[in-house]
Amino acid sequence: MTRFLHDQFAKDYLEELLTPYGTIQSSRPVSSEVREVDLWFSPHPESTLSPDSLGLLARAIQTPAIFEPFRNPATTREIRDCLLKLLEIDAELRRESNRQVSLAPDTSPPHLWILTPTASRTLLGGFGATLDLESWPRGVYFLPPQLRTIIVAIHQLPRTPETLWLRVLGRGRVQTQAIEELEALSPDNPWRANALILLNRLKAHLERNLNPDWEDRQLIMRLSPLFDQQLEAAQLSGLQQGLQQGLQQGLQQGLQQGLQQGLQQGETLVIENLLRFRFGEVDEELAQIIQAILRLPASEFTPLLMQLSREELIERFREE
Incomplete structure (x- = not known):
């Protein structure tokens, strides 16, 4: 397995x-x-x-x-x-x-x-x-x-x-060193983000294994900080854009209404940005599941968006 x-x-x-x-x-x-x-x-x-x-x-x-x-x-x-x-x-x-x-x-x-x-x-x-x-x-x-x-x-x-x-x-120390070098690449590198996403998907699959061997446990430990950094960066980007857009509209419609609307739009943009970060764009199929994803708290939907494949996300939230 x-x-x-x-x-x-x-x-x-x-x-x-x-x-x-x-x-x-x-x-x-x-x-x-x-x-x-x-x-x-x-x-x-x-x-x-x-x-x-x-x-x-x-x-x-x-x-x-x-x-x-x-x-x-x-x-x-x-x-x-x-x-x-x-x-x-x-x-x-x-x-x-x-x-x-x-x-x-x-x-x-x-x-x-x-x-x-x-x-x-x-x-x-x-x-x-x-x-x-x-x-x-x-x-x-x-x-x-x-x-x-x-x-x-x-x-x-x-x-x-x-x-x-x-x-x-590679395996063991060879792979660990390569991951460190991959992490150190510029965020603008066109292959870095996709490679890290695939590594995090591997981590998620390995964590489901009830009896991982020593080498896989070491790999999971090495990849965990990478996942946390990606998650934090994606969340921060989405929240910043969402709050900024919401607050700008709120200034026009009233501070209280604008803050509430900004938070709602902020969560929506968090999801849109995470989907765009994972899959390059938010197409019609992905757009249709955003409302279902919003029913979950951010602490639950964010790991799902980072770990599940496109097909798994659509299947998971199409049933909601």
Whole structure:
């Protein structure tokens, strides 16, 4: 159960980071047997993503890519399974090529990126994986060229901004350090807020586990202050805007009426700002549940707005 939560976080996290730059297919089925790749990425032809933005991850998505993230160290068998999926995809694309004059841009053969928190020398050597330190940092291992496969041993990655977005998917101290660096980024960073939201969602899911292991308990403790800071910032922003708007109207209609109206509008704006902070905009479906959310006190609705997904919120408050 716990491993599934971390695997789902990894897929959600990568999907959130990469969606602006290409087409994402999560759990894409592969023919012949019931197999799925975790994440299939096809870059937009017009996308021009600078390596300065997502660092090593930006370099990985210059061409179509399959991402297979592992919470626990990838085993020999699991890597073989990943390679088998890649070979089956190659066969599928060849069949498609035979039916067309040429491959469409989004069906070009992808590279396979296996993201593992650790990898032993024995495992890497067994697959003929080698470093390319002239072009790539330590921790990025390349299998023979015809296999188009890269194994990223996250624990070996240097602690630099270039590797930050991959180190978030590590374990233990590696992941904790990455979270600290993520927290220290400017609030204007376009990926920081979404990454923190996904980490807080992971925290909420882990807290529901009745028997978290030691490592998960440590992660929950590390993420708790982050959640409190986000909550406080979102509440403060909403209250400030709500009270300011309400008080301005109140000066026109009378101080007493304006204060009451300001508080009411302040709560509404708190909810709207939290929804906008989480999902980018308040669309028609989200707008329809605001009144139902207002029936709860702020101490109850605020954690729900920060932790539940869009679909969970709509389902929860549509019944109110």
